[in-house]
Amino acid sequence: MKKSLWLFIMITFTFLLLLGCSSNNEEADKGESDDDSTKSGEQIEISFSWWGDTGRHEKYNEIIDLFEEAYPNIKVDRQFGGWEDYWDRLTTQVSGGNAPDVVSMHQFYVSDYARRGALHVLNDKVENGELDLSDFPEAALDSGKVGEDIVMVAKGITMPGFVYNTAVFDDLGIDYPESDWTWDDFVDKAYEIKEAMGGDGWAVEDGSGGQLQPLFRYFARQSGQDLFTEDGKLGFDEQVLTDWWTMWDQMRQDGVIPDAATSNEYEGLPLEANMFATKKVALLGLPANQMYLYEEQMAEGEINIVRHPHIEGGPNGEYIEGAYLSITEDSPHKDAAAKFIEFFVSNDEAIKIFKTEQGPPAGTKASNLVLEELTLPEQRAVEYIQTTVELAEPAAYAPEGVNQVETLFSDNAEAIAFGQKSVEQAVADFLNEARSILEQ
Structure with a gap:
């Protein structure tokens, strides 16, 4: 009888122990998804894309090498190219559901991607310190918001x-x-x-076509208008665009x-x-x-x-411009992506490599560190940025459809340049089609 009782106790104890282990494992599995693999040491790969020239590619690769040394379980797939190719590729990747985990972002395009739900909202990661931006001035942090949502982190600010x-x-x-x-x-x-x-x-x-900003945007803002209104409509009228394209067309005809x-x-x-x-x-x-x-x-x-x-x-x-990093909503490795962004904008060695590549760093400590590393040409750039940023006024975010509007702007400017359209015809065509796009 005693033996049977003892055996029963041992079996019950063993069962409870196994049940507890199973429960703990389930909790661990629940908390450690594919997104949380940075804590487990599991070998993973994230992808990062950016635009730039040869010099920028070299700098960014150096920073990535440092990151991979600091986090040996995270490998970074590197994707880069020129400005126009970059945005064409990113649009295709987002549409196809295979966008990189971390993408370089720009104020002119961010609202288009954010409103499509393509960018991950970072508020929780910033508030709980998982993405530590405590050294960022409030203005720098706010510059990465669309509405109340933080969807991008400033690499650098420029003018x-x-x-x-x-x-x-x-x-x-x-x-x-x-x-x-x-x-x-x-x-x-x-x-x-x-x-x-x-x-x-x-x-x-x-400078008549290409990007809507900054050249034409400055001209429109100086005319008391802007590219877009706060509610996402076209913000400039026929006369402003006619004056702009006429100025450049006359210089082109005169060989200037x-x-x-x-x-x-x-x-x-x-x-x-x-x-x-x-x-x-x-x-x-x-x-x-x-x-x-x-x-x-x-x-x-x-x-x-x-x-x-x-x-x-x-x-x-003037309006504040900058270059930013965002995490895409479909990324399966958001924790690792956040670690990468934090490293990029706050690691001392990374900052010394970045310097003012896309403007002085946004973080207070980072910007002070950079000042000690600058060459004379870079110092002149920082002095100019610090002077002109004081003149900057808020600018409305570009609405959904901005990529189509910008292509339309470029195409009509090019049609004038090749003599395929008069300024008047190009202005009428652009305004009609742009308004149609933005009203959809």
Whole structure:
């Protein structure tokens, strides 16, 4: 009887022990999904995509190498290309359900992706410290929001302008452009440059089309309008667009900017082969953080930057611009993706590599660390950004459908350049179709 009782107790105890282990395992399995594999040491792979030139690719690969050393169980698949190719590919990847885990994002496009549900909302990860952005100023953190949702994290903040090489202007015998110039001054300077260059080049690349921002967006904002309204409608009228395309078309007809065929020939070439680096043009619209890249390519002179021209008596066109990182909603490895983003924007060694690649880092500690590492051209860029960012005013986020609107803008500008449409016809066609797209 005693033996039977003892045996019963032992069996019951063993059963309860096994039940407890099973329960604990179930809880562990529940908490450790594929997304939580960074804690288990399981070998996983995340993908990261970005746009840029050869120099940026090298820097980003260095940062990724450091990350993989710090997290040996996480391998990063690297996807990169030029600006236009990047967005075409990302659109296709999102539509096909195979977008990278971490994607480079831009303020101009973020709301389109966010409103489609393609970007993961990061509020919880930021609030619980899983994605530690406690060193970010509130303005930098807010710049990554669409509404109240944090959907992207700033890598760097920048401001664009027109850059020039002092040696080129000195050789031409022309005064440097003034920082507080108007569009009338810009046109006058362009004609002056072309006269001095003769048949050896042009004043500036054709800025009539391509991206809606920043050039045309500045012009629209300086006219008291903008690209879009807060409720997602087109924010500028027929007269503003007519004035814009007429200005560029007149300069094209006068040979001050390149003809359409030449512009297409140089489109998409690497930095070292583009029209500004090869001194085919003397002015170039550029984000300030890229100034140093051109100074590295040129044997003489200093690359300086001035504000975009403004409209006499009009408001400022400036708005805060930046480059960001987002996690896609379909990513199976959101925890690992968050670790990667935090490493990218806060690791000391990563910051020293990044420097001002896409503007000074957003984090306070990171930006202070970068200042100790900058070359003279990079210091000039930071000084310009710090000065012009004070002029910036809020800008409405682009609505869903912005990619189609931007393609439409580019196509109509190109049609004018090739003489296939008059300015009036292109303006009418663009406005009709753009409004149709945004009202869907």
